[in-house]
Amino acid sequence: MPQFTNVKVSKVSEQTSLFEEALKPLKRAANIVNLEPDVVEVLSNPEQMLIVSIPVKMDDGRIKVFTGYRVRHNTSRGPAKGGIRYHPGVCLDEVKSLAFWMSVKNGVVGVPFGGGKGGITCNPKKMSEGELERLTRGFAARIAKFVGLDQDIPAPDVGTTAQIMGWFTDEYCKIVGKIVPGVITAKPLSIGGSKGRGTATGRGAFFATLEAAKTFNIPLKGARVSIQGYGNVARPIARDLYEMGCKIVAVSDSTGGAYNPKGMHPIELTKFKTRTRSVKGFPGSKEITTIDPITVDCDILIPAALENQITKKNANNVKAKLIIEEANGPTTPEADKILHERGTIVVPDVLANAGGVTVSYFEWVQNRMGYYWSDEEVDEKLKQAIHKAFKAVYQNAQQYQVDSSKAPQQSLMDLRTAAYVTAIKKIVDAMRALGRI
Ligand code: NAD
16 A cells, blocks of 8 residues: 655655745745744645655566656645656655645646645666656556545656656556546547647746737847757747747757857757757757856746756846747746846746646546547647636736836746745635635
8 A cells, every 4th residue: 555644744854845945936836925924834834745666677677666756736726637747866855846836837827726746766768668658657656546636736847748648547447447548648639639749838938928029029029049958848938938038048958059159940959959969069059058048148037947957057148039938947035136136037836837737737637528629729728728827827926926026027026926826825725615724
């Protein structure tokens, strides 16, 4: 039987720092809306956390034991929803932070879900397809009682793919003895995936960029774009911005980076990375490091890799006027403060990358109906959802503006706090309606 725990993890553990940092904007927003400290305490603790051991027979015949996690942060607005990450850095503290951000994100974009997240500490790049399949099936078997269509709905994240979602679905359906495609989202189309899900996070971030450019008068034609992390979420926005007339001047991945002030073609970059497994060495570019895209000369910066990339050490060197956070948690609270004081507009992760969960919600709805929408319908509904969420966040930023004597970007409340205010009000309303607080 898997071990269920809903106890608070000790703060003396060396792994609590990311979660502690993740709670800072919640505390800021809570002060603004005068939320009672007891309610903040409830929101500062995930509802449930499950840790499992997964023994996997490796190709060489050895058994290796992996650790997997699934955390439900808050389910007052609906079933928990959030991806599964396969990465060597996965730990309970990270999964708790990611689950918490999902509660906020789902509140910001208004999908009827709570927040959840999962992950396995592993290096998928060093595993064969067979090993990955056995790992995924083992994980699905161990968390099958914890997830479900009306309970907790996983999806991909860093290091996981549509194929991994397919294996997970198959194993889950065998265990429960039913066909339940909606237990997971971002599945392959052939087993109930939604049109547009593969590019949804990037597409949503693109719509958020259009909203920000219009709101803050930032011209997109000719704008220089720098992207850290050229993976699933980065490629679609690179293509869409390129088609709007932007120049992709810098990109990086975990192996290194490429810089060309004249611009690089996003499709060619994708082909090059598929062939060589790296963006490093892209023809015509100068080699840069994985972190350089954060500080190169550009107009729009898109962190699209991992958390804690913009810190107090490099925030003063960020040249971009606009940051679109495709990654979860790429900016530390200290860096956030520096950026706001310098007038840099940060469209926070909980809004900028909410396109993925929005189309996951559409997929879940389609699975429940057994009726499927066209690419155009999905894209239009996504555009409307991001437009509505951006407008609500911006209205809060204006309503709670900090100093009307300063330039517009500095007098507004930062968009992250405004987004947290938007989400917290909804989560707390739901908790009160359920009588949980
Ligand atoms: P991915 O694995 O497809 O891509 C991540 C990319 O980042 C890869 O190219 C990898 O090489 C690169 N990378 C890793 N470490 C790096 C480093 N130190 N410096 C530079 N590049 C580095 O993952 P993804 O699905 O594109 O997710 C990226 C981010 O977006 C994550 O923070 C994830 O939580 C977030 N996100 C993903 C989704 C989704 O739908 N996949 C939705 C919302 C948010």
